[in-house]
Amino acid sequence: MAKLEYAPAPESRAIVSIREEYGLFINGDFQPARSGATFDTIDPATETHLARVAQAQAEDVDAAVRAARRAYDRVWSKMAPAERGKYLFRIARLIAERAREFAVLESIDNGKPIKESRDVDIPLASAHFFYYAGWSDKLHYAGFGSDPQPLGVAAQIIPWNFPMLMLAWKIAPALACGNTVVLKPAETTPLTALLFAEVCQQAGLPPGVVNIVTGAGATGAALTQHPEVAKVAFTGSTGVGRSIAAAIAGTGKRLTLELGGKAANIVFDDAPIDEAVEGIVNGIFFNQGQVCCAGSRLLVQESIRDEVISALQRRLATLRVGDPLDKNTDVGAINSAQQLARITELCASGDADGAGRWTVPFTAPKKGFWFAPTIFTNASQADRIAREEIFGPVLTTLTFRTPQEAIDKANNTPYGLSAGIWSEKGSRILWAANRLRAGVVWANTFNRFDPASPFGGYKESGYGREGGRHGLEAYLAR
């Protein structure tokens, strides 16, 4: 069947104006790092330079934390909760007003298709602020005691895969509960966080309630270990999560972690094949597979394996890999050279293990970081590609015969973030959902997110939940 050729449909970049240089956002204003240190951020689809961004050192982190503490003591903790909530409502509405600007900037800085940043990331970010705004003055109904208190200053470190959405997941509940924050965006994706700082100014948010410090690992470490920080929230790699957990032991700091995953997407023999294929594709190729809860292991019942793989390959061939700013693009650029190298290395191990690689035909542009959707059609449980998180558009296929085997294989991992179930039989879905050791179970769907729905992992995928009533717990005193 001939592939339909679409004309280019570029989203205009004109709506965004990227500055040459960005400072740190501390106490309501932008200022350079005291040392003058900066780092660069690039567009991963073209490798072009976007901006110079201040690199926060320990002294800058200290200034930000002290600003957050002052704002907490003098303003935010004294403010009536309903008034706090109204600032959050303002922020939600401002994000919605400037949604297109945020979406374009996100795609430029991150590499994700504009379809996703426009239709998923930014609307959800706005919705998170709107949802948590309403909790601000209702905390005594939330099940955490009759007068739950905030913790103080929250240190929040977010990853590069959903920059603006992860910012919303962190800042909204923290502020709603009465805390102030210092947030460090990922070093490859600082720009939407810095645009959000402008929104805070436009909303009239009291200075110091939100502070943004840009930088890399050293900035993050200085932030999590600062003595005036009462709470640490981290989303990122499992390895860094472990070291943060060790570092804060005995300090009295509260900690929540949202780490990696290797989710099983289980397709039973009675699953509707076309729907399941859409779910598999969404599960692993949404956001280029750079998702902690990606359905990166396909666990397909043996009797329908060949049919599913064929349908999957047909569907993959229709995916458009290319310019993130083109509205027809399904799969964008990989976020960084480092991430691309990791994906490449793990796929090489899959080849070495004889796991049967199949990739969509694709000619990568000379510039940019690209990896075409790939499936390994015949992996084994022991292969690295079945055990380790690849964090790219790579699906590992395993089979099972009995439902119990599916559960055993799905749970046979130190991770436990999410899982998918495809079946038409209700009792089997509920049976499987009960047995899967995962914090989010999608049945006959995948990658659904909502501010009202708690998200988080079992086991080494982390602890704590973000979203919903449960998301308040991390930001309230016991």
Add this chain to the structure above:
Amino acid sequence: MVAKAAAMGWRPTLPAKSRVSVMKTYKLYIDGKFPRSESGRTYQVLDSTGQFLANAAKASRKDARDAVVAARRGQAGWAAATAYNRAQVLYRVAEMIEGRRAQLEQDCRRAEGLTAAAATKLVDATIDRWVWYAGWADKYQQVVGGANPVAGPYFNLSTPEPTGVVAAFAPEDSSLLGLVNALAPIITTGNTAIVVSSYRRPLPAITLAEVIATSDVPAGVVNLLTGDATEIGPWLAEHADVNALDLDGLDHDYATDLQVRAAGTLKRCYVRDTKDDDFAEPTLDRLTSFIETKTVWHPIGT
């Protein structure tokens, strides 16, 4: 003469006050049984005045690992029991304590140097605490779980599940009520427990284990190790098949050490900066600390 005496079934008569009592052997409680430590070690337990009370088993690393195996084996079945069933088992523990309260009061008097009135108050509170948690077993799900109003045609439900196997360290001083305050919420939510008792005051814990063994609590759901928490703690903290630690009974520095060890396996750790009075009604914190929230989505449509 001797042969004639034996044939008549001669029994010696002794003065009434000299009856020799049968001394109890205090052992570990693992997998529903009472083994000695595999190391063969014991240590001397003294009462509050320094008098010898008993030789208690001194649990080893291997005992701890055996306890983890037992706890894991018992966990799936305990979690799969209905909440009502778990509630009834917890209530049965309260029934059994009430029946054996005299022994527990005596254990606590000797261990903690309590007056009779204080021991009665202590055992009262212990029984009432089990009843409180029995009442929670089939209710906390409705308090902490629920349907989430997502912005789309989806069924979306969050429910609590047990985290799995929990290792708990009982406080040194509060040898019964402090231990129960840690243990009861762990198993109420479908987890199984390995409890390391107070080192100096282990005997009330052992009596409690005997109560638990006769209360229809399935094997492996509760395991009790008497011995030195500083010796076996690190093995439990680093064990990859232990999901969570209750460190609240330990002193701050040692709790911190175990938390650092636990970071490698990302165990959930429960510890408070300020402790409440043992007798005060607990918050839901201890119940919810060993729970994982699972959220399930399903599309709604024809």
